[in-house]
Amino acid sequence: MSETPRLTGPVEIVGTGLLGTSIALALRRAGVEVLLSDVSREHVRTASGLGAGRARTDDDRPQLVVVAVPPDLLGPVIADALERTKDIGGAAVTDVGSVKTAPLGALVGNPEVSRYVGSHPMAGSERSGPLAASAALFDGRPWAVTPHPDSDATAVHLVEELAQLCGAVAVRLSPAEHDRAVARISHMPHLLAALVAARLADAPTDHLALSGQGVRDVTRVAAGSPTLYGQIVSGNAAAVGELLVEVKADLDKLIAAITRGDRQGLEGLLAQGVAGTLAIPGKHGGPVRPTRSVFVSVPDHPGELARLFADAGESDVNIEDVHIDHDPGRPVGLVELVVDETRAEHLLSSLESRGWVTHR
Incomplete structure (x- = not known):
């Protein structure tokens, strides 16, 4: 060659x-x-x-x-x-x-x-x-x-x-650097999502009735094949194990802060989480840009979601991300439109003028 x-x-x-x-x-x-x-x-x-x-x-x-x-x-x-x-x-x-x-x-x-x-x-x-x-x-x-x-x-x-x-x-x-990277951004998150999701398996029905988009976001990847992910994690045991030891240390700190009522320690750990979310690259791999969520009630009928997106487009606002949280008590979904922070107020006003119910 x-x-x-x-x-x-x-x-x-x-x-x-x-x-x-x-x-x-x-x-x-x-x-x-x-x-x-x-x-x-x-x-x-x-x-x-x-x-x-x-x-x-x-x-x-x-x-x-x-x-x-x-x-x-x-x-x-x-x-x-x-x-x-x-x-x-x-x-x-x-x-x-x-x-x-x-x-x-x-x-x-x-x-x-x-x-x-x-x-x-x-x-x-x-x-x-x-x-x-x-x-x-x-x-x-x-x-x-x-x-x-x-x-x-x-x-x-x-x-x-x-x-x-x-x-x-x-x-x-390099192969080793790759394995350290995927342990951090894929394998460990999957394991932690599985542990969180496991707490739901035997939860009382009235607890689960309160489920929202947050728990769905955290547990989504836990739905993957246990057999496949068992093979993946076992093949990357060294890198995953090192990170889990770090997580265990932080979990011990978290438990101690909560049981002692150490608000400053708790907020410090939560702030580290915020820093981690900001470290994730933004769209197209660029720097993270400030965004804001616009929440809109959308009837659970055919065509309503398409109409919302069309109206957002007519407002000349680009949607960076979208999440849908279905209301278990009503035939309505709460749609979260993530947009550039500077365009959020304009989008809210524009959608309201078109008859949409928004949540400020």
């Missing part, structure tokens, strides 16, 4: 679930030939029927192999891809798993390891399977590319081009 060719295909996708089929659809959108393989022939038929590509044959010579299988299977499937392509042009091989040091560790001593470059698109869904796939899943999303010291430069280039063809933004990290 001395040259730096363009990624023209064919690209083989091993594993036609949500991520694999979404990558295949995005590549087909970009005009790249895609080969599909999976232990489930039904998944391959479904993905093919969606226009994601065709089933791989023994005569095919892929330029790049993308392994999109469950975390526990990554090591052996990557090794198999390296082995069966070494005599047919030496395809580059990547995977899209959530952890990068574990599959690389499984390849120690593999003579073909230079053709492997790990990667991880930061996109997904609580849904699974090829029918949940979308060509637009990665549009504008970060896609970590994690070369190791022995990675071939051409293989790195092809994997970064894969991310770009799928509409994502390639971000290069």
